[in-house]
Amino acid sequence: MSPVPEDLTGPGLPEPPVPPDEPDGPRVGTDEWVAEHEQRRETGKGLTGVIARVWNRIPPPGRLLVLLGPFAIFPFVTSEGNLFRYGLITIIYALLATGLNVVVGFAGLLDLGYVAFFGFGAYLYGIMASGHSGHHLQAELAVPIVVASTALLGLLLGLTSWRLLGDYLAIVTLFFLQAFVIFVNNANGGLNDFSYPFVGKVDLTGGANGLDQIDPLNWFGLKITTTRGYYLYTLIALALVMTMLYFVNQSRTGRAWRALREDPLAAEAMSTPVNRLKLLAFMFGAGVAGFTGTIFGAVQSGAFPGDYDVGLLITIYAIVILGGLGSIGGVVIGALIVNGAPELLRSSANARFLFYGVLVLAVLVAMRPWYRALIVLAGTVVFGLAVHAIVAATWSRGTDGHIEGGGALGRALEHWVLLPANPQRIAGWAYFALICAALVLTVVRGWWRVVVLIPTLYLASFVWENKLVEQVSGATRLILLGALLVVIMNVRPAGIFGTARVEVV
């Protein structure tokens, strides 16, 4: 800090004029350093800084268009199968994550039972409209009932948050999710099932076989039957929910949620009924999840217990965290990455592009200053060519292999990476060496890191081409997804759209 005292406007001095909204020059007597520091923080450096600045200049409706516009074009340029796998599932995830974001990101309540509301929505819709139950309610009746009931269930679960916070709330809500899964697995009116008051034993959920023959959504006689129809329906719903959430976030309710996340005691002392707002967050999240459940149930024309388990919960949490806790737009990008990346990686050509892309990106982002990154990349290329030339001259079997269906990138790589005719054993050892080299990398500093990094990168591509690429639809896909997430979270620790939160200063 500067040695000049912060306040030159002592009690005896006249009050200086109020500064205009935009600071246009240095002013003594204001926290100029802090003010500028803040500006530096907001804009940031490098590529991410530029993107953040451009993004912040776009007005909110424009941001929604940028995020969801590409989704609106997607159904007209792709097949039904791809639309389902990439498109529909992604926006269903995004919608689910939006609801979870309110509970976790806005109100700061660690709710691990969230997926149960999603399942509850699907099952309840199935009970009201399916061949299994024999009732066929129209969507305009069934959907509001589902949303209201799920919100009510959210309220009941939310009651636990009056006295429990953090880890304790997480455990109780997780228990709720497990209880839900066990319930739907058993509520088939079988021997072990309850006998309900008045009605006796009823087959509610179909047990482990699931509740089948759920009706398509039927709004005022208009049946949604195609994937494209569901896709557009969900997309519109997502746009609406995001818009409404944006307005809520700007309102007294949104402020109160964020205040209670920051400091519940201070929020309570500043006239916010904290307990009521926690319930409201739970209800909002649960309502969105229940609504999404009706879509998912109708799309699958069934509800199955395995779909609403911890695996999905982790996926949705990954989306929210990756997108940035408390960021409305982030969940869309998060869903795109978490759902899209593993699907894309099923083909080895795509996986290859992503693999090298992640490597280059990681080097560019992690190496400072920038010329070091260029040295590493250029060095790796030269190193590879040299190794390839030497091996080709001395041990011809070492370059005999081929890359199948790799396109231009594959043909180029054949002249660079070693492809032994029978790579199994040597690739196994190389994998082991790669892990050792990566560990060494975490220890060395400065130019040594550059020196070690070049052969490590080459080794990584060697292992990739000779070992990992074969199992691309299995384990490799998940390893690669994990690596991608690690890189992203390293570049943007608070999520792609998140702002870093300051805990104590």
Place this chain on the structure above:
Amino acid sequence: MALLELREVTKDFGGLRVVDHLDLHVNEGEIVSVIGPNGAGKTTVFNLITGIFHPDSGEIRFEDQKISGLPPHSITNRGVARTFQTLRLFLNMTVMENVMAAAYGHTKGTMVESMLQLPRARREERRIRALAEEKLAFFGQRLAGYRYDQPAYSLSYANRRRLEIARAMATDARLLLLDEPAAGMNPNETHEVTELIARLRDDADYTILVIEHDMHVVEGISDRVVALDHGLKIAEGSFNEVATHPLVIEAYLGMRAAEEAV
């Protein structure tokens, strides 16, 4: 008439009596200081008044209505707002949002109304913003203009204290409880706090109950001073009466100093 009244208020933490049959009143338009050594129970008294703790016995009345037993947000809605000794701002919210968040209690727009941007919600939003600007303007340029949209954590310590006071003002309270408003400030800033508290009463019509360790501030602002030690009220009166009271000197400086002073 007494705006705030504590009658025989007692609070125990386990076997420890923190506040002991305390009688205290604050009249409308008065500035009352609470002094006492560390651990005397001053902040506990604030926590009791604002509903964070409930008294084990006795009664707290505000505007002649019982407020002890109510949850903190209802007490704030009745017109008692506080600041915290260890600052408790909403650090990751902007300066403006910090103040606007405190207007929750006296606004009505529901979540659905703001979702659909219905007229009442929008009108209310404009009103809250104007209110927040008005409260922040009380602190001159320190929290004005370009500061509005900066996160609270970017503020200096003194400005954070000011923002806490602005936030308490935005609750539409009549009585402000200030917990060590001059703690951690330099002499210049301390002097300013003294003036600020006087202005809060004279220009903004607040009644003020303040805990303060800095005797210059206490001397400068107080209509009346209450001294606490071990949860007991040991002296009450004008600053000079309390400052020369033997029990007060004993509490601060020990038995011998008290005997020498007499």
